[in-house]
Amino acid sequence: MSDPKAGGLDASVLRTLQEFRFTPAWVITGVVVLLLLVSQFAVTSNFFTQSTMSTLTPSIGILILVATGQAFVISTGGIDLSLPATMTLMGAIVLKQSEGQSDQLLGALVFCAVACIVIGLVNGILVEGLRLSSLVVTLAVGQLVLGYTQLYRGNVPSIQHVPDNISNWASADLGGVSYILIFSFVLAVIATFFLHRVVIGRRLVASSTAERAAVLSGVKAPAYRIAAYVIASLVYGVGGVLAAGQIQTPDLTLGEPYLLTSVVAVVLGGAVLTGGRVSPIATLMGAVFITVLDFDLRVEGYSAGARMIIQGAVLVIGLSLIYVIRNRASIGRALRRSGQLTPDRTEPAK
Amino acid sequence: MSFSGKFDRRRGWLKVTLMIGAVAVFAVVLLAGCGGSDDTTGGSEETAAAETEEATTEEAPEEGAEEESSEGTVSEAELQKTVNQALETEDIKADTLPPLMIEALEMATGEPSPEEIDKAFECWKADSCTLGDGPITLALADGFGDNTWRQFSKMNVILQAMKFPEVGKFIATNAHGELATFQANLRSLTAQGAEAIVVYNDFGPAAYPAMQAAQREGAKIATYVGSNDGAPTTAITTRVQPDICQAGKEMAKATEEAIGGPGPVAYFEGTPGNPQDEGWKKCATEAGIEADFEAETEWTPAGAQKAATALVASGKPAKAILYSYSNPVPSIVNVYLKAGKEIPAIITWTQNNETTCQWIEHPYKLYQTNALNWAARVAVNAAVKATEGEEVEDAVIYPQPYSPAKKSSCDPSKPAEFPGPSALVPEALTEKMLAGQ
Numbered sequence: 001m002s003d004p005k006a007g008g009l010d011a012s013v014l015r016t017l018q019e020f021r022f023t024p025a026w027v028i029t030g031v032v033v034l035l036l037l038v039s040q041f042a043v044t045s046n047f048f049t050q051s052t053m054s055t056l057t058p059s060i061g062i063l064i065l066v067a068t069g070q071a072f073v074i075s076t077g078g079i080d081l082s083l084p085a086t087m088t089l090m091g092a093i094v095l096k097q098s099e100g101q102s103d104q105l106l107g108a109l110v111f112c113a114v115a116c117i118v119i120g121l122v123n124g125i126l127v128e129g130l131r132l133s134s135l136v137v138t139l140a141v142g143q144l145v146l147g148y149t150q151l152y153r154g155n156v157p158s159i160q161h162v163p164d165n166i167s168n169w170a171s172a173d174l175g176g177v178s179y180i181l182i183f184s185f186v187l188a189v190i191a192t193f194f195l196h197r198v199v200i201g202r203r204l205v206a207s208s209t210a211e212r213a214a215v216l217s218g219v220k221a222p223a224y225r226i227a228a229y230v231i232a233s234l235v236y237g238v239g240g241v242l243a244a245g246q247i248q249t250p251d252l253t254l255g256e257p258y259l260l261t262s263v264v265a266v267v268l269g270g271a272v273l274t275g276g277r278v279s280p281i282a283t284l285m286g287a288v289f290i291t292v293l294d295f296d297l298r299v300e301g302y303s304a305g306a307r308m309i310i311q312g313a314v315l316v317i318g319l320s321l322i323y324v325i326r327n328r329a330s331i332g333r334a335l336r337r338s339g340q341l342t343p344d345r346t347e348p349a350k
Numbered sequence: 351m352s353f354s355g356k357f358d359r360r361r362g363w364l365k366v367t368l369m370i371g372a373v374a375v376f377a378v379v380l381l382a383g384c385g386g387s388d389d390t391t392g393g394s395e396e397t398a399a400a401e402t403e404e405a406t407t408e409e410a411p412e413e414g415a416e417e418e419s420s421e422g423t424v425s426e427a428e429l430q431k432t433v434n435q436a437l438e439t440e441d442i443k444a445d446t447l448p449p450l451m452i453e454a455l456e457m458a459t460g461e462p463s464p465e466e467i468d469k470a471f472e473c474w475k476a477d478s479c480t481l482g483d484g485p486i487t488l489a490l491a492d493g494f495g496d497n498t499w500r501q502f503s504k505m506n507v508i509l510q511a512m513k514f515p516e517v518g519k520f521i522a523t524n525a526h527g528e529l530a531t532f533q534a535n536l537r538s539l540t541a542q543g544a545e546a547i548v549v550y551n552d553f554g555p556a557a558y559p560a561m562q563a564a565q566r567e568g569a570k571i572a573t574y575v576g577s578n579d580g581a582p583t584t585a586i587t588t589r590v591q592p593d594i595c596q597a598g599k600e601m602a603k604a605t606e607e608a609i610g611g612p613g614p615v616a617y618f619e620g621t622p623g624n625p626q627d628e629g630w631k632k633c634a635t636e637a638g639i640e641a642d643f644e645a646e647t648e649w650t651p652a653g654a655q656k657a658a659t660a661l662v663a664s665g666k667p668a669k670a671i672l673y674s675y676s677n678p679v680p681s682i683v684n685v686y687l688k689a690g691k692e693i694p695a696i697i698t699w700t701q702n703n704e705t706t707c708q709w710i711e712h713p714y715k716l717y718q719t720n721a722l723n724w725a726a727r728v729a730v731n732a733a734v735k736a737t738e739g740e741e742v743e744d745a746v747i748y749p750q751p752y753s754p755a756k757k758s759s760c761d762p763s764k765p766a767e768f769p770g771p772s773a774l775v776p777e778a779l780t781e782k783m784l785a786g787q
């Protein structure tokens with residue numbers, strides 16, 4: 001006879017395991033843990049050293065930030081291609097408005113915030129208010145912003161170095177872990193709390209996942225969906241300012257590396273490009289995965305072509321895995337059906 | 351039906367109103383931003399110049415030289431001074447240089463007058479201007495004209511074009527790094543009657559068909575700096591560039607000098623597989639350099655930072671980094687500073703103010719070439735002379751010596767990307783360019 005107490009424990013563990021939802025967020029978290037172990041034990045024993053962490057974690061932090069912004073837009077079923085231009089504009093504003101002086105940074109940041117709100121509003125109004133394609137609208141707005149940035153920045157800007165206070169902050173770390181990563185992690189946690197526990201956040205999720213139902217429930221869904229673009233733009237702005245601080249001499253290519261990677265990070269976090277619920281924490285994991293994978297391949301000395309092939313393959317496998325996890329029930333049914341049908345098909349005619 | 355139609359019309363008006371409103375808000379903010387950007391140029395304080403124990407090469411030429419240059423003859427001493435300034439070394443004699451390069455640097459000798467400076471500056475700000483009464487339309491087709499280095503090259507083109515009375519109109523185009531735009535720009539330039547076209551080819555052989563088409567239309571094309579080895583003369587009349595292989599060997603020599611041996615070193619390159627980087631890397635390796643790490647940087651600060659981070663984490667003991675662009679070097683150095691590791695020797699093409707100033711603050715072994723912007727002047731000479739029917743060389747191969755960084759090359763009052771006095775842009779004009787946004 002088994003111990004009833006132990007049996008109770010077994011039963012509760014079994015129940016917990018049965019109730020455990022094998023979500024994309026858990027999968028990407030597991031994969032990231034695996035990748036970090038591979039990085040430390042198979043790629044470089046220096047991975048978790050202070051020197052590596054202090055230079056790698058700022059890149060991860062910035063990608064987490066902009067991917068979190070992109071996640072807000074993707075949750076509405078849209079995509080934001082104005083991200084690189086917005087980030088590049090932030091670099092130009094930080095340079096020009098502050099004139100390289102630390103005491104003028106605050107004014108520059110206010111200017112940055114206003115610019116981001118305007119960009120987000122224009123994107124949001126055109127996409128949600130006028131029902132235009134987000135792909136086309138954000139591409140056009142991105143071009144507009146980039147063109148403006150070139151005119152605003154000038155061909156030969158007289159100030160090309162950001163103020164010391166922002167560069168010092170962007171390069172500061174705690175035990176090797178960049179403040180930028182800590183900040184972006186906190187932001188992702190706050191965003192998760194906001195989306196799941198705050199009324200406005202839940203309305204935003206409702207407006208994104210089921211717009212019609214939200215409208216019928218009295219939620220001003222279009223306004224919330226426009227707000228998603230504004231929030232995204234503001235988050236890109238923060239990412240742009242911090243990227244400028246980290247690079248110290250931001251140029252017109254500042255935002256370029258973040259367009260595709262931000263979308264990939266969101267998708268690896270389990271989001272569907274047609275819209276729906278997104279998880280900032282899963283997006284964070286997606287960003288960590290993309291950055292660390294690229295880092296490992298660089299350390300191993302792979303060429304850009306090889307890196308692209310490997311990253312593309314990983315993306316395809318990741319997306320396939322997410323599809324399987326999301327649709328495991330229907331896939332299982334289909335497999336069972338085909339299993340039942342197979343003998344009939346193979347049975348010789350009598 | 352009628353209600354539905356009315357409702358649809360009202361929705362239509364609402365859409366139009368919203369669209370106009372959004373565009374208007376955006377336009378107002380843009381204009382406000384543009385308006386507010388005018389008074390931000392004079393903010394940088396004049397700071398004390400860096401130590402000047404090395405002889406600075408940007409002094410104005412002596413009085414007699416200006417007269418001489420206006421008469422079209424320049425003394426050997428004056429020419430040598432310009433050569434020394436352009437190449438940032440006193441080791442190369444002017445008479446050993448290719449004839450077209452000597453001619454271009456002779457014309458570059460001497461300070462332009464205040465009127466010429468004003469005209470050059472106005473022309474630099476515009477995309478099109480009239481430089482003189484001559485019949486030739488000269489154009490600059492830049493593959494990517496969005497950084498400071500390219501802007502100083504553009505100024506070199508203008509200053510050199512002003513020396514030719516036969517040049518009338520000047521047109522500048524910028525493809526912003528897009529091949530399709532570059533091709534369209536070339537078509538547009540030939541349609542506008544450009545006969546002499548100076549090109550910075552950012553696209554390698556992919557740009558040759560467009561250049562061939564332009565030359566078929568009667569234009570003469572001369573390229574500068576970027577490697578166009580093997581380009582047919584049907585595409586490029588004259589290539590003004592370094593001997594890429596020789597540059598690799600020179601880098602190997604500088605590396606030996608800097609670290610006292612062949613390696614181990616790391617090769618940093620720009621865009622993946624670009625022929626320029628592949629060329630010098632191959633020849634540096636053939637010269638005995640031992641590279642055990644390679645990385646692409648896209649020639650951007652962010653790319654250089656990623657490459658340096660990977661190098662540091664790899665644990666490979668690179669004693670030197672060989673690279674083809676000076677501007678992103680501060681990002682590499684920052685990674686080493688952040689990691690608390692010793693900065694390796696850096697041997698790099700071109701020159702950059704921030705790089706030199708950072709090197710003064712955090713000393714390490716830094717070898718650079720000169721700014722190379724002056725090569726655009728040689729390309730102007732080649733294109734104009736070819737347009738006039740003169741025989742010009744297919745290739746003007748200039749020397750690219752590497753020399754230890756000089757403290758005099760740092761000017762804290764200038765922006766980070768200022769390419770230094772070897773850019774051959776007069777100080778007064780440089781000031782105007784930096785203040786003229």
